[in-house]
Amino acid sequence: MEFLFLEPVFKEAIWGGNQLRTVFGYDIPSDTTGECWAISAHKNGECQIAGGIYDGKLLSRLWKEKPEIFGFYPGDQFPLLVKIIDAKNDLSIQVHPDDSYAKIHENGSLGKTECWYILDCEPDTEIVIGHHAKDRDEMEFMIRNHQWEEFIRTVPIKKGDFFQINPGCVHAIKGGTLILETQQSSDITYRVYDYDRLSDGKPRQLHVEQSIATIRAPFKENQAIAVTEKLSGAVHTHLITCKYYSVDKYEIDGVFAKEFSKYFTNVSVISGKGSINGIPLEAGQNFIIPAKSKECRFEGKMSVICSNPE
Known part of the structure; x- marks a missing residue:
């Protein structure tokens, strides 16, 4: 079987930049391009096969029609999604649900477990991983009362660092960071806080109730050991x-x-x-x-x- 090369799909964002072009030579749509969905069969950004006998075919279609290519992996959908993310500015403070919550509340979607490999970052860059609330009651109080400085936990990063982000973990990529993300094939994100930013003159949607329901408290560090x-x-x-x-x-x-x-x-x-x-x-x-x-x-x-x- 021949290798399946893929045409990436690009997503613009208010926090995006132009490194997907300057670093990788991608033909991005604008200088506010935040994400490259590099290997994806998700309906919100699906890759086509580039070249070879399956040229132009959608990855999801190939998954259904040629299961032998994928070793007859169980499941009705391609299970993973690989992205490259260029954060020129800070992303929102967010959390992802697990499979059981997403299945009930998000029309049967997969949950979202993901991991980050830091491709590059500016000096003295941080990311948000976890929070400082001692229990669920304090977590909810801090969120509802906008105590963001007390709530949010940050850690310094450098090129080559790696982080596993489990469902229920508060997290955010901050500006000046380029990462490769491997995740479940899911597009469910709950925004806890977005710095009161405006997009097209309006605040972006928050998901406070879903966030409170899914954030795990207290935070337990899950640093992968390479x-x-x-x-x-x-x-x-x-x-x-x-x-x-x-x-x-x-x-x-x-x-x-x-x-x-x-x-x-x-x-x-x-x-x-x-x-x-x-x-x-x-x-x-x-x-x-x-x-x-x-x-x-x-x-x-x-x-x-x-x-x-x-």
């Missing part, structure tokens, strides 16, 4: 394995050969250039390695982040 090993032709860092996905980074220098998941593997080239089985690769390309692809041969000097469903 494990790094040196392989022939690459340095491998295992970033996370959770209920929904496994994520790995490979810094390739020379020739690196590997057999991937029994299902399928998402691949994003985050820097450098080279090839896979003789097919040229460069930063910004995203593709899927089908199930049973046997050994794949990477050559060149590049870094890739791979994810596969659990």
